[in-house]
Amino acid sequence: MALCPFSVATPQAVRAALTHADLGVRPPHEPVPTLLLATPAQPLFAALVRMRDDAGHPELKAAISSALASFSDNEIYQLATRVAQSLAPGMLTAEQLTRFSYALPIGVLAELLGVAYQERTVLVDNVLDFVRCIAPGGSEQQMASGAIAAGKLHEWLQAADGPLFIRLCQHIGDRTVAIANAIGLFFQACEGTAGLLGQTLLLMQERHIAAEEGISSVLQHTPPIYSTRRFALRATELGGEPLTIGQAVLISLQTEGESFAFGYGSHRCPGAGWAQAIALSGIHHLLTLKIEPELLAHFRWRVSQNARVPEFFTAEE
Numbered sequence: 421m422a423l424c425p426f427s428v429a430t431p432q433a434v435r436a437a438l439t440h441a442d443l444g445v446r447p448p449h450e451p452v453p454t455l456l457l458a459t460p461a462q463p464l465f466a467a468l469v470r471m472r473d474d475a476g477h478p479e480l481k482a483a484i485s486s487a488l489a490s491f492s493d494n495e496i497y498q499l500a501t502r503v504a505q506s507l508a509p510g511m512l513t514a515e516q517l518t519r520f521s522y523a524l525p526i527g528v529l530a531e532l533l534g535v536a537y538q539e540r541t542v543l544v545d546n547v548l549d550f551v552r553c554i555a556p557g558g559s560e561q562q563m564a565s566g567a568i569a570a571g572k573l574h575e576w577l578q579a580a581d582g583p584l585f586i587r588l589c590q591h592i593g594d595r596t597v598a599i600a601n602a603i604g605l606f607f608q609a610c611e612g613t614a615g616l617l618g619q620t621l622l623l624m625q626e627r628h629i630a631a632e633e634g635i636s637s638v639l640q641h642t643p644p645i646y647s648t649r650r651f652a653l654r655a656t657e658l659g660g661e662p663l664t665i666g667q668a669v670l671i672s673l674q675t676e677g678e679s680f681a682f683g684y685g686s687h688r689c690p691g692a693g694w695a696q697a698i699a700l701s702g703i704h705h706l707l708t709l710k711i712e713p714e715l716l717a718h719f720r721w722r723v724s725q726n727a728r729v730p731e732f733f734t735a736e737e
């Protein structure tokens with residue numbers, strides 16, 4: 421019987437949940453989602469820093485964090501500008517703008533990981549398919565497509581030779597784990613950065629503010645990743661309420677009074693600087709194209725249980 425998730429939405433409770441010794445990132449009886457077992461996604465999922473709470477997590481997290489930190493925000497901004505120019509050399513349709521917002525963080529990572537150029541066009545579709553099988557709420561069909569995408573991403577990353585990939589291998593010390601977590605970076609970066617970019621464009625249009633102000637306002641008031649989950653590893657309690665083993669805890673990252681846009685505690689996002697540099701550079705590039713206000717007139721929110729990403733479209737007249 422599925423238990424109702426326990427919801428947490430005050431700053432104190434969020435901090436307590438995200439540092440609770442009895443709460444983990446996966447249910448104890450299902451470290452890998454059952455639908456991913458015996459697929460190419462299984463070993464990848466099990467090795468992801470985001471999905472682990474074992475004794476190896478702190479070391480793996482430190483290795484990934486230092487590989488990311490070896491690139492300055494300015495370097496990421498400059499590279500993102502070049503990627504943005506090649507993705508969007510001229511005017512865009514609303515649909516192309518949506519695609520651009522996902523493709524930009526993926527393109528920056530592809531460049532630094534060293535994914536071969538011939539794979540880049542299909543990379544975005546495969547990352548988006550992979551995201552669907554890792555993010556909560558994937559259907560059976562989405563899990564199946566995600567598992568196929570995982571196989572392709574794995575194949576491409578095996579041939580990777582970029583500076584970020586080399587540093588991940590050096591810091592992590594295990595090439596298989598490095599490949600899994602390189603793929604994990606695509607997953608972690610894609611929706612959050614697309615949401616930050618798209619929401620900031622909307623806010624800038626509404627309030628006539630600069631991109632930097634828009635970005636910090638979005639992170640503070642409408643975080644692009646607005647919730648996360650934890651699971652009781654054993655019978656325990658949270659805020660005086662009992663939790664049964666395996667029970668899910670739904671944690672709001674946007675609370676009255678405080679935003680946890682990049683998480684909190686041991687799983688806090690190590691890519692916050694990258695995310696802001698990529699979103700800022702993407703917006704600055706779009707501003708050089710002088711996008712028309714109509715481009716942002718129609719959007720729907722991406723169907724997702726934890727990400728707030730506007731997807732722009734052209735309305736039929």
Ligand code: HEM
Binds near residue numbers: 484
């Ligand atoms: C605006 C964009 C982004 C947002 C809003 C965001 C948000 C988050 C959040 C909330 C978490 C914590 C999840 C949890 O505790 O359950 C997280 C984890 C993570 N993020 Fe980000 N992220 C963004 C971009 C990025 C980028 C660009 C990268 C890498 C280049 C990245 C890499 C990671 C990794 C590796 C983790 C897992 C850390 C761990 O489990 O120890 N993120 N992110």
